[in-house]
Amino acid sequence: MGHAANTELAVIAQNGEIAELEDFSSLVGRYRPRIFRFLLLSLRDHDAAETLAQECFLKAYQARGAFRGESKLGTWLTQIAVNLVRDHTRNRRLQFWKRTQASSEIFDNLSKSVADRSSSQEAALLAKEQLKAVWSVAAKLSEKQRTVFLLRFVEDLDLLEIAEITGMKEGTVKSHLFRAVEAVRKHLKGTS
Amino acid sequence: MSQHLSRARISELVIESQEDNEKAHLGACAACSEELAELRSAIATFGDAARNLSGLQVSRELPLRSFVEPKKQWMSASRAGWGLVAACALVLLIWLPIHRKHESQRVALLNAQNDEILMEQIDTQVSRRVPAAMDPLANLILDGTNSTNQATDTQAGSHGNGEKQ
Numbered sequence: 001m002g003h004a005a006n007t008e009l010a011v012i013a014q015n016g017e018i019a020e021l022e023d024f025s026s027l028v029g030r031y032r033p034r035i036f037r038f039l040l041l042s043l044r045d046h047d048a049a050e051t052l053a054q055e056c057f058l059k060a061y062q063a064r065g066a067f068r069g070e071s072k073l074g075t076w077l078t079q080i081a082v083n084l085v086r087d088h089t090r091n092r093r094l095q096f097w098k099r100t101q102a103s104s105e106i107f108d109n110l111s112k113s114v115a116d117r118s119s120s121q122e123a124a125l126l127a128k129e130q131l132k133a134v135w136s137v138a139a140k141l142s143e144k145q146r147t148v149f150l151l152r153f154v155e156d157l158d159l160l161e162i163a164e165i166t167g168m169k170e171g172t173v174k175s176h177l178f179r180a181v182e183a184v185r186k187h188l189k190g191t192s
Numbered sequence: 193m194s195q196h197l198s199r200a201r202i203s204e205l206v207i208e209s210q211e212d213n214e215k216a217h218l219g220a221c222a223a224c225s226e227e228l229a230e231l232r233s234a235i236a237t238f239g240d241a242a243r244n245l246s247g248l249q250v251s252r253e254l255p256l257r258s259f260v261e262p263k264k265q266w267m268s269a270s271r272a273g274w275g276l277v278a279a280c281a282l283v284l285l286i287w288l289p290i291h292r293k294h295e296s297q298r299v300a301l302l303n304a305q306n307d308e309i310l311m312e313q314i315d316t317q318v319s320r321r322v323p324a325a326m327d328p329l330a331n332l333i334l335d336g337t338n339s340t341n342q343a344t345d346t347q348a349g350s351h352g353n354g355e356k357q
Contacts, residue, residue: 041242110241117244130234131241138238152207153239159207174207181203185231 024064028057031074034155035081041150042085044103044139052084059084071164078155079165082147089143107135130188137187141180148173149180197224206231 035056039049059080060067067076111128118124138146144166151162159177163170197205197217205228210218218225317323322330 037242110245113244114237114241127237130237134234134238153235154242177207178203181206181231182200184234185199185203188230188234
């Protein structure tokens with residue numbers, strides 16, 4: 001009974017995911033903040049993030065017929081976004097100056113949001129320091145490490161889901177994540 | 193107190209759950225628990241700020257322009273276009289027979305008017321004593337005849353007067 005019920009639930013969920021794909025406009029509205037956030041933090045460039053977000057949904061729209069509902073829609077869309085980031089980073093390595101400028105704007109916004117939500121001035125200062133440390137470490141991570149780090153700690157995805165999105169084995173995901181966290185720990189230790 | 197956790201293990205504990213003995217150590221060791229808490233806090237601050245920032249920026253900076261919209265617009269424009277074509281075709285279907293009828297009536301009227309004019313011209317031609325080209329000659333003859341008549345009349349008049357005298 002349990003197994004049958006689970007299978008039935010899985011089929012219902014699968015059909016639900018496919019049905020959600022039918023209303024593509026509302027799908028874009030629902031998932032775009034998440035996809036845009038991932039792209040913005042990966043590329044640190046507003047224009048590029050916006051362009052790739054559009055491209056991500058365009059690709060999804062074109063390939064919607066091939067979606068069988070085996071994975072969640074969010075996972076599928078993030079998978080497309082990760083591939084776009086990979087291609088983009090390969091092609092645009094020389095545009096670092098532009099990223100640096102855009103990056104400082106994004107960081108200013110991040111620290112403003114941290115300051116706004118802090119209970120005291122001391123707490124705000126500490127949070128800003130922490131943020132600065134993680135932000136600068138994230139910039140130095142490899143593309144794979146950064147992707148895994150963002151998916152785990154910003155998107156709150158579990159290792160299996162990250163493995164599905166990136167096409168890596170769970171052990172590899174864990175290894176990349178460990179290196180990223182180690183880099184943050186070392187940086188914090190160095191600054192404190 | 194057990195041995196301190198390795199630095200690498202502290203990083204791992206951010207990713208995976210703790211063993212029972214590690215939990216016990218962290219409960220007792222301020223140094224290890226503080227380091228782990230600091231690391232977790234820094235990463236969580238980053239995650240929270242990122243989620244908060246993106247939520248704001250996506251809604252503020254990105255206008256809701258879906259690439260699906262142009263297709264829909266194209267579809268609706270296409271539908272409107274087809275509607276317009278259908279309406280035009282309908283108007284043509286209704287208007288064309290009416291127009292043809294009016295046109296044939298107009299042509300018939302015009303033909304009738306032309307016939308009348310032609311008949312008038314024929315009548316004029318027929319009623320002429322000489323063809324139009326010979327009008328000057330006819331006028332000359334007519335003038336000559338008139339003057340002869342006048343002379344005859346004058347003579348006759350003088351004779352008549354004489355007779356009376």
